[in-house]
Amino acid sequence: MSNITGKVIAITGASSGIGEATARLLAERGAQVVVGARRTERLETLVADITSTGGSARFRAVDVTSREDTKGFVDFAKAEFGRVDVLINNAGVMPLSMMGDLKVDDWDRMIDVNIRGVLHGVAAVLPDMQARGNGQVINVASIGAHVVIPTGAVYCATKYAVWAISEGLRQENPNVRVTTISPGVVATELGHDITDASTQELLADLRKKALTPDAIARAVAYAVEQPDDVDVNEVIVRPTVSAF
Numbered sequence: 289m290s291n292i293t294g295k296v297i298a299i300t301g302a303s304s305g306i307g308e309a310t311a312r313l314l315a316e317r318g319a320q321v322v323v324g325a326r327r328t329e330r331l332e333t334l335v336a337d338i339t340s341t342g343g344s345a346r347f348r349a350v351d352v353t354s355r356e357d358t359k360g361f362v363d364f365a366k367a368e369f370g371r372v373d374v375l376i377n378n379a380g381v382m383p384l385s386m387m388g389d390l391k392v393d394d395w396d397r398m399i400d401v402n403i404r405g406v407l408h409g410v411a412a413v414l415p416d417m418q419a420r421g422n423g424q425v426i427n428v429a430s431i432g433a434h435v436v437i438p439t440g441a442v443y444c445a446t447k448y449a450v451w452a453i454s455e456g457l458r459q460e461n462p463n464v465r466v467t468t469i470s471p472g473v474v475a476t477e478l479g480h481d482i483t484d485a486s487t488q489e490l491l492a493d494l495r496k497k498a499l500t501p502d503a504i505a506r507a508v509a510y511a512v513e514q515p516d517d518v519d520v521n522e523v524i525v526r527p528t529v530s531a532f
């Protein structure tokens with residue numbers, strides 16, 4: 289039996305892309321998954337797909353920019369399955385732009401979703417994990433937590449922050465496993481909200497050499513399935529043919 293079987297795993301940002309692929313894979317491997325995002329019709333379809341093939345899944349609407357909502361999402365998972373063994377803070381946005389364009393609302397949104405959202409998730413699960421003396425938090429950062437490119441200053445800053453939050457959380461909590469997954473370029477909906485045409489083209493060009501989301505799902509599964517005394521702290525997964 290794998291160390292995934294029977295685990296209660298809550299995943300934010302599971303209505304598309306990496307979160308959705310991760311939910312499908314972990315459910316297939318026997319986890320009880322609770323999926324959250326704002327587009328509930330997509331979550332409903334995902335849960336129906338998983339349960340129709342014998343998996344165990346529930347969904348709940350969550351906006352991770354709200355501390356109360358994120359706690360409500362975790363409380364829902366606990367009410368449905370008794371506890372949360374693993375939280376995957378995956379929700380993220382990437383409206384890239386040059387700093388000089390002063391798209392400050394987009395800067396705020398990235399900070400609210402990518403940093404505050406992760407902190408809200410941590411706050412919602414940490415007390416129980418500390419009290420139990422076990423648990424795992426997986427934060428989806430990015431290759432942008434390791435390199436910065438023009439148009440990516442604020443997005444990368446949020447992902448550097450995710451890296452730092454993970455590292456501090458790990459050092460302070462010897463009984464909680466903490467994993468940072470840093471994907472390179474993956475073909476998903478991320479960046480659909482970029483408004484500048486040349487930046488859209490830059491991303492489209494990068495995506496010519498992209499992984500599919502299941503590659504990241506397998507990295508997440510690898511981190512979850514290790515024995516409890518093994519803490520996979522960081523995984524970077526890039527397309528072989530790409531610098532990013």
Ligand SMILES: NC(=O)c1ccc[n+]([C@@H]2O[C@H](COP(=O)([O-])OP(=O)(O)OC[C@H]3O[C@@H](n4cnc5c(N)ncnc54)[C@H](OP(=O)(O)O)[C@@H]3O)[C@@H](O)[C@H]2O)c1
Nearest residue numbers: 301303305306325326327351352379380430474476477478
């Ligand atoms: N694709 C890549 O190349 C790549 C590379 C490195 C890192 N990443 C990271 O991977 C993670 C997943 O992104 P993806 O590539 O799978 O993109 P995606 O397909 O756009 O998925 C992003 C998810 O985040 C959710 N989300 C956005 N704002 C939210 C909010 N306020 N509250 C709750 N959920 C919210 C979206 O759902 P709703 O809109 O339904 O709420 C969606 O499910 C992100 O953290 C991203 O930064 C992606």
